[in-house]
Amino acid sequence: MSKTVFFRSSFIILLMFVSCKQNSEIPYYNTPDFEPHFLSKHDALKEVPHTIAPFSFTDQDQKIITDKTVDHKIHVASFIFTSCGSICPVMIKNLSAVSEKYEKNEDVILLSFSVTPWIDTPKKLKDFKNENKISNKNWHFLTGKKGEIYQLARRSYFAEEDLGFTSDSTKFLHTEHIILADQNKKIRGIYNGTLQTDIEQLIKDIDVLRKE
Template identity: 40%
Template sequence: MQKISFFIILALLCCSCKQSRPPALEPDTITKLPYFNSSDFTPEWGKGTHKIPSFSFTNQLGETVTNETYKGKIYIADFFFTICPGICPKLTENMASLQKKYAKEKNIKLLSHSVMPWHDSVAVLAAYAKKNKVKAKMWNLVTGNKDAIYNIARNGYFADEDFGKTQAENDFIHTENFILVDKEGYIRGVYNGTIAIDMQRLDRHINVLKNEK
């Protein structure tokens, strides 16, 4: 009986090790990223067909932020809310690390949308920005009309698709996605913003976009 138990435990440990192994990294020689034109995030290697739709929100300084703010810029977008006790602190921490890493890069920006705009007023976002040392020159925390935010989350960034689509249009959006958008407004990558290996992949892909012709 002891021998049988030993082999069962050994088998479980082996399965556990296999499941926890990180995915293989793409080669460092990658020179181009695919386009993501649909909510199933199937990579396509031709020219993009889906651009982020026009938007207009208000940032932590009370300023209007639109597509023009990000025109000609590479940017990383995510969705959060200031009183989130779960994944949002990690998302904010990783956004802050991107802010620090690319502080001298004028053409790389960050954009965080509040999915609880009825709570996250400009004043609340300003306090959150101060607490997390957000620099508005590079990183906008935005609030605005709930329907507009949820519409662009679902139909612009496909933000709640990869981790399980919410069942109803009024359901609360909560996603780990970081979305990489190129200078023309096309989605070029999607990453889990809470996982270190995906953050490393995002970092590599930002540099690919910087050098992509």
């Protein structure tokens, strides 16, 4: 091999290596089938148009929480209800590990949307938060209009994945999925909130996003 060919080949390999290193370790998701796209932040802004839609709901302290609340912040979305006796208690317990780690970090926000908002008033959500000994001021339990919460869950967060995206709006929403969104409100991960291993991965992924 000539020196010219050698250096040219080495340069191409170097460019490929640099290009790969510039792509995120965590994929972007643009559709409810959760097909992963490993892209640089610059390319993602062009090639992954899906973002979390504007929203406005009331939290346990009767504070209005909107999409502006999570501007330029990482946020974790879950869908629960206070009377749930199956998966919700496990999800809340597992999410508490996330909450405790980032409690003093205002750049990481947790949003738990009630799927029975006609029952879960701000007071009921406040009592629920206190009963679960959650002190994190950046963990908001949200209530509002059922249709708006369900549409946001299915159309923006893809909370029920492929099937949920096409679900009848009257069908009850009940999912163990937890969604991770980055500083640009783009979906970066989906996790089973009842599995400790998934929660551990969620924490690792949040740490990666904080460095992006």
